[in-house]
Amino acid sequence: MAEVEETLKRIQGQKGVQGIIIVNSEGIPVKTTLDNSSTVQYAGLIHQLVMKARSTVRDIDPQNDLTFLRVRSKKNEIMIAPDKDYFLIVIQNPSD
Amino acid sequence: MEIVHVYTKDREEFGRQCLLWDRPTELLADILPDQNLASNFIQRNHKDQAVQAGRQVSEHQVNTERFESDSHGVNHVEGGWPKDINPLDMEQTIRFRKKAEKDESYLNSIQQLGSVTEYCSRQNNAVDIYQEPFDGWEEVEESPEPPSAKTINVFRDPNEVRRTVTGLSWHPDGGRKLAAAYSCLDFQKTSRDMSLDSYIWDVENPNRPELILKPASPLVCLDYNPKDPHTLVGVYWDTRRGSQPVELSSVEHSHRDPVYKIIWLQSKTGTDAFSASTDGQVLWWDARRLSEPTERLVLDPTREGNLNRALGAISLEFEATMPTKFMVGTEQGLVVSCNRKAKTPTEKIVCTYDGHHGPVYALQRNPFFPKNFLTVGDWTARIWSEDIKESSIMCTKYQMSYLTDACWSPVRPSVFFTLKMDGMLEVWDILFKQSDPMLSLKVCDRALYSLRVQDNGRLVACGSQQGETTLLEICSELSTLQKNDKSLLAAMFERETKREKILEARQREIRLKERSRSEQSREEEIGREDGEDDPDQLITRAESDFYSQVEAELKRRERREEEALREKDVCEEKEVNDEEEAGRNETSS
Numbered sequence: 298m299a300e301v302e303e304t305l306k307r308i309q310g311q312k313g314v315q316g317i318i319i320v321n322s323e324g325i326p327v328k329t330t331l332d333n334s335s336t337v338q339y340a341g342l343i344h345q346l347v348m349k350a351r352s353t354v355r356d357i358d359p360q361n362d363l364t365f366l367r368v369r370s371k372k373n374e375i376m377i378a379p380d381k382d383y384f385l386i387v388i389q390n391p392s393d
Numbered sequence: 394m395e396i397v398h399v400y401t402k403d404r405e406e407f408g409r410q411c412l413l414w415d416r417p418t419e420l421l422a423d424i425l426p427d428q429n430l431a432s433n434f435i436q437r438n439h440k441d442q443a444v445q446a447g448r449q450v451s452e453h454q455v456n457t458e459r460f461e462s463d464s465h466g467v468n469h470v471e472g473g474w475p476k477d478i479n480p481l482d483m484e485q486t487i488r489f490r491k492k493a494e495k496d497e498s499y500l501n502s503i504q505q506l507g508s509v510t511e512y513c514s515r516q517n518n519a520v521d522i523y524q525e526p527f528d529g530w531e532e533v534e535e536s537p538e539p540p541s542a543k544t545i546n547v548f549r550d551p552n553e554v555r556r557t558v559t560g561l562s563w564h565p566d567g568g569r570k571l572a573a574a575y576s577c578l579d580f581q582k583t584s585r586d587m588s589l590d591s592y593i594w595d596v597e598n599p600n601r602p603e604l605i606l607k608p609a610s611p612l613v614c615l616d617y618n619p620k621d622p623h624t625l626v627g628v629y630w631d632t633r634r635g636s637q638p639v640e641l642s643s644v645e646h647s648h649r650d651p652v653y654k655i656i657w658l659q660s661k662t663g664t665d666a667f668s669a670s671t672d673g674q675v676l677w678w679d680a681r682r683l684s685e686p687t688e689r690l691v692l693d694p695t696r697e698g699n700l701n702r703a704l705g706a707i708s709l710e711f712e713a714t715m716p717t718k719f720m721v722g723t724e725q726g727l728v729v730s731c732n733r734k735a736k737t738p739t740e741k742i743v744c745t746y747d748g749h750h751g752p753v754y755a756l757q758r759n760p761f762f763p764k765n766f767l768t769v770g771d772w773t774a775r776i777w778s779e780d781i782k783e784s785s786i787m788c789t790k791y792q793m794s795y796l797t798d799a800c801w802s803p804v805r806p807s808v809f810f811t812l813k814m815d816g817m818l819e820v821w822d823i824l825f826k827q828s829d830p831m832l833s834l835k836v837c838d839r840a841l842y843s844l845r846v847q848d849n850g851r852l853v854a855c856g857s858q859q860g861e862t863t864l865l866e867i868c869s870e871l872s873t874l875q876k877n878d879k880s881l882l883a884a885m886f887e888r889e890t891k892r893e894k895i896l897e898a899r900q901r902e903i904r905l906k907e908r909s910r911s912e913q914s915r916e917e918e919i920g921r922e923d924g925e926d927d928p929d930q931l932i933t934r935a936e937s938d939f940y941s942q943v944e945a946e947l948k949r950r951e952r953r954e955e956e957a958l959r960e961k962d963v964c965e966e967k968e969v970n971d972e973e974e975a976g977r978n979e980t981s982s
Contacts, residue, residue, distance in 0.1 A: 298494075298495075298500065300500070300504055301494075301499075301500055301503050301507075303506060303510070304501075304503065304504055304507035304511075305507065307507075307511060308510060308511050308514060310505060311514045311515065311518060312518045313512070313514075313517065313518060319503065323475075325474060325489075325490075325493075327490055327493045327494060327499070327850060328490070328494065341467075342469060355764055364509075365509060365513065367513065374517060376510055376513050376514065378506040378507075378509050378510045379479075380502040380505070380506055381498075381502065382498055382499070382502060383499065383502050383503065383506070384506075385503065385506040385507065387510050387513075387514060389514055389517055391517045391518075391521060
């Protein structure tokens with residue numbers, strides 16, 4: 298339990314990180330550092346995106362699987378780490 | 394037939410055991426082929442027969458049932474909560490969340506995911522992984538690819554009887570439209586069936602003209618009004634009119650011969666234009682009142698305003714930065730520079746430049762250096778400086794066929810385009826090479842008559858005798874301004890102008906000497922017939938002088954051929970021209 302907290306704190310402490318969201322497989326945001334409405338929005342939309350990405354990767358090669366997804370936009374970057382039951386979403390402003 | 398083998402055996406040997414041994418083969422019978430039997434048979438023809446052992450396949454077309462798909466957006470408010478938990482109830486959700494956090498798999502997976510994410514996050518901070526590696530560097534000068542131009546579109550005259558495209562004008566706003574004037578330049582050959590229409594084409598649609606102009610007689614040239622993109626001015630045999638035929642100028646006051654060129658003027662009202670024709674007049678018009686020209690000028694070299702002695706005008710030049718001066722190119726090869734503001738008609742004609750052996754078909758000032766202008770006529774193109782009246786400062790070689798039109802590129806000061814009678818479009822870059830064009834393209838088989846470059850310098854429209862207008866795109870090298878272009882060209886023009894000035898001064902000196910010498914000799918020998926009275930002798934002398942000079946020049950040129958300096962080439966051409974002039978001067982003095 299404490300390690301989890303520590304991990305999250307470390308990520309949050311990185312330069313440029315705007316927020317972290319942890320979503321479970323049903324799409325419910327379990328832990329978040331952003332406000333509720335943004336969290337809900339991110340959770341819903343990203344859940345679909347990850348499903349699509351994963352199915353794409355597995356369609357092309359059934360033995361392959363999605364390990365990480367990065368969506369870079371003009372203003373920030375959304376990094377999504379999918380797992381069997383949970384996703385970890387980190388929104389960061391890349392420094393350049 | 395039977396083949397029989399006979400052998401004998403003694404009686405006492407019957408029943409004995411067989412003893413086998415080897416012996417050589419014995420030929421029992423040899424039946425040779427009988428040629429006579431061959432006549433019963435006929436040899437069959439060789440035949441090639443293909444045999445395939447492939448699999449049989451057949452082709453079908455299948456049309457699947459249409460799959461109707463629809464795009465929707467979905468608005469997620471809250472989702473996925475298990476049935477027993479009310480999403481709006483804060484306590485329940487918090488409790489659920491706390492429970493989820495205690496889950497074992499949660500702990501493990503988050504740890505693992507966390508480390509992955511941290512790596513990426515750190516990476517972001519360290520280096521911009523999407524950055525362009527060589528972004529800020531200066532573009533290396535790529536080795537210049539050979540200049541090229543490609544045809545984008547061809548607009549054909551939709552009528553059956555083909556007419557020559559004699560005038561072209563680009564729409565001033567961005568050049569999406571091109572107006573083309575069609576007429577038949579062989580004066581008396583207008584057939585009955587020839588349609589009188591002229592068209593406005595949209596650049597994207599070569600199949601149908603966008604707008605048809607229906608004048609009363611064929612248009613020879615037209616020009617878009619630079620201020621008001623909807624008005625055009627078109628001119629023809631006797632009358633003149635605006636685009637949606639609004640007005641017509643009256644026949645008495647207009648030109649009596651085909652009007653060859655018409656240009657809009659810069660003025661406060663934006664409605665002034667002036668026109669020139671082969672009847673020797675230049676008329677100014679106000680577009681609002683076309684019944685009478687506002688001003689009239691007769692191109693008479695003796696400055697008397699006598700219409701009978703006037704020179705026919707073929708081309709006009711007007712530069713917006715010099716609103717009071719303008720130039721006219723004539724049928725006789727002279728270029729006349731005039732001042733509009735002069736009070737009396739005699740002062741209107743400022744000076745003349747004697748250039749070509751035939752009509753000056755095109756005349757245009759360099760848009761970057763207004764003191765220099767380009768003329769095209771007979772078989773050469775010449776560049777002039779305003780100050781030097783004797784001869785052009787630069788001249789191309791005598792080409793194989795007549796040059797019919799030319800214009801400067803509006804973006805690069807050293808590039809100009811010329812059109813020839815054999816259907817070639819040539820692009821010249823005088824900074825690069827003066828003896829040959831940079832690019833020679835055969836646009837069509839018939840003669841090309843009119844040329845216009847669009848304002849961005851990339852698109853060139855040229856019109857041919859068969860009524861086709863071809864739209865070409867010039868490669869980017871020839872249509873983008875290079876860094877040192879202006880300064881280099883300015884230096885070149887200055888150099889050439891200075892050279893001409895020096896040559897002029899020298900010519901004058903020589904002439905002065907000749908005159909003084911001839912006067913002296915005339916005083917001494919009055920009876921003797923001098924060159925003045927015997928033109929034949931003078932001519933033969935001039936000819937022999939000329940030829941000997943030319944031969945000397947050729948020899949000199951062969952020696953200099955190894956040197957590839959541009960200046961030397963220009964020098965040589967200039968010297969030949971000077972010798973010609975010297976020969977001419979001798980004949981005249």
